[in-house]
Amino acid sequence: MGAPLSQDQGLVGSAASEDGSGAAPEEPLFLEPRLEPPLRALLAAPDLLHELVDALGSPLNVVLPEVVASNVEAFRAVYRRHRLQGRICFAHKANASSALVRRLADTEAGLDAASVAELSHALGAGFAPDRVVATGPKDPDFLWLAARAGVTVHVDAPAELADLVRLVRARGLPRVRVLLRLSGFASEGVRLLTRRTRFGTPAGAVGELLDLCARERDAVELLGVGYHLDTTGLEEKALALESCVLVLDEARARGLDPRVVDVGGGFGASYLADGRQWERYTTALTDAVLGRRPPLTWGGHGYGLRNEGGTVRGRLTLYPAHRPVAGPGYLDELLNTPAPGLGRPLAEVLLEHLYDLWVEPGRSLVDQCGLSLARVVDVRATEDGTRLVRLAMTAGDVSLEEHGVLTDPVLVPRAGAADPPGDGDDRPVGVHLVGDLCLESDLVTRRTVFLPRLPDRGDLLAFANTAGYCMDFRAHRAQMRPGARKVAAGRRPDGAWWWSLDERYWPHTTRRSGES
CATH class of the missing domain: 3.20.20.10 (Alanine racemase)
Known part of the structure; x- marks a missing residue:
């Protein structure tokens, strides 16, 4: 069964109201991730993703070294357009991957x-x-x-x-x-x-x-x-x-x-495929904070917004996804x-003075360079009907929300999974994604996430575009848990996928070049 790579905006939700009131169900608020061809192609290889997690465990990070090289060239094209010289320096703190750093060393960066x-x-x-x-x-x-x-x-x-x-x-x-x-x-x-x-x-x-x-x-x-x-x-x-x-x-x-x-x-970086979904979600979040609609988050978390006497106060602490x-x-x-002060374009000012321009992109240089995989280990409902999906990861393993980034994971079913899946309801459903720590605060998402259907145990959820700060910036080893493994992957000229452990990747290897 192939991975559903997008959620149809036009679908009408069927999940029970999140406050357990039995009110009419709300239309799903999807936040569909932006997927460029290399990352989309990886998600379209569900057998490979499941094999990697079976072998190396959940959670698992996958990086695409060739994409980071393409991103360097995209920045250099801007330099050429403005006839500027200078250096494009990767902000290493965005990702600890050896494969990405080694591939960058093989460029001009x-x-x-x-x-x-x-x-x-x-x-x-x-x-x-x-x-x-x-x-x-x-x-x-x-x-x-x-x-x-x-x-x-x-x-x-x-x-x-x-x-x-x-x-x-x-x-x-x-x-x-x-x-x-x-x-x-x-x-x-x-x-x-x-x-x-x-x-x-x-x-x-x-x-x-x-x-x-x-x-x-x-x-x-x-x-x-x-x-x-x-x-x-x-x-x-x-x-x-x-x-x-x-x-x-x-x-x-x-x-x-x-x-x-x-x-x-x-x-x-832009994380979402559709700006209208972002506008719709932030509007609905404001309405939820004001009590005009059921809560959209665990415990009514407002992402920096609060209700003071019917007026929204505070500042939205979310990244513009x-x-x-x-x-x-x-x-x-x-x-x-x-x-x-000078009134001329900044590029002209630099040129006039013959100064070089240096930049230090982090998130944007590893844009579309990877994803984080987590296996579904439990699916259940609380007394009020709230659906919880427990993942074999912690909130620190994919710290999207800690960086204010809201985007939906992609559901990657295992080949041969039951059809219809789960409880026989393949309609969109709102769930909360929780981590595997014995802590109430271990919430992978504070918000209600809408999925195209309720996941089964053994399915994977793929969090796209996590290479910028969200893979290992806040990862920890609480409860003596090992850190997420990391692998590098890419496609050979014949379209077949190769992969290697992150620490064993080198740019000259045949895995990248396709040479015999």
Whole structure:
């Protein structure tokens, strides 16, 4: 039996009301995942997916290394369109996969490492030091390895830069290339501020950093400046980018020779196939918080919204699961945005100054690069009629909701499953997906998830597009449970699938190339 890859919007639901009141059933609120051809093709191979889980256990993560290489090229196409040079660095914290990092090492990409382990992993995966940038808070061990290896260091504060200078001098190391991370940008005229952050040095205090770079130029080489803003707002990012250009001009006036503006990440990904489903769901969620319809979540959780005297208060703490512009498209839009002070597109400003552009995408560089599989171990109803589907995974194994991402899993039945399945009701049904921990809080989804039919024990649920932060960023080993295994997969030229354990994948293998 093939996996149903989409849920028909037009289907009318038949699940009992989630409050147990016996009220008329609500129409299913599907949030159908966006599936590009490689990921869709993988989901259309249910026998393979079941064989992998049978062999390696549930949960199981599957990554597609060739897709990450395609994503690098999609970003590079934006550079070519604007005639810009620079580096595309993968934010390693988005995924710990060896296969993805090794495949990236076999492209032109760079890598953003935010810990000793990530830096060691990148170097061992084939990245030359000049393709790696060390970011994030740095303890002495991390700073030592970065300086010893000769990677570029993204300096967060004057004290960190001073520590690096002392380290270079004490160990007699070659000069270390540095980027200065800035924050707190402010515009002139109409007041625009970038939002507050605990990272970076306020742009207004950059003089201290520039003075130190000029004074200690035999220990550090100022490569450029950058920022990382936790926002999707183009206006804020345009202000930050223009401000960085002005800081580089100031650095040149001090006799330094910087040439890079690093705009960090935050390009995003679109998780849903249909924006109308997202609008419909968020509207219905508001109605549920106000009590105008049955609850859509376990315990009436409002995802940041609350009802105060019949008025919705708070802020929706969900990722915008459907984004018309994301990833490379968002970078293109940013570069077309006029600089707030100079009035010309930001791409033109960079070109005029002959500055390179560096980016550090995480989520968007592994967009469509994998999925997480979980086996259904139990299906039952509570006293009030709420249907619970228990999975052989924990909420930490697929932390979609912890990152505010709402998307439906794809039901992958086992070949030869009973037909009609389950209780003989193959109509859409609302369920809650719960984890395997002995904790009330182990909810894989707080929201009611609508499936095309009630799953059977032994079926798989496939959570699509989890490679960006949702596979292992919050995974844990509570109750002495082993972590989810990870495999790499791809298709040979003849259409057959190959797979390997993630840690055993190397880009030169015949599994990827199809060579004999």
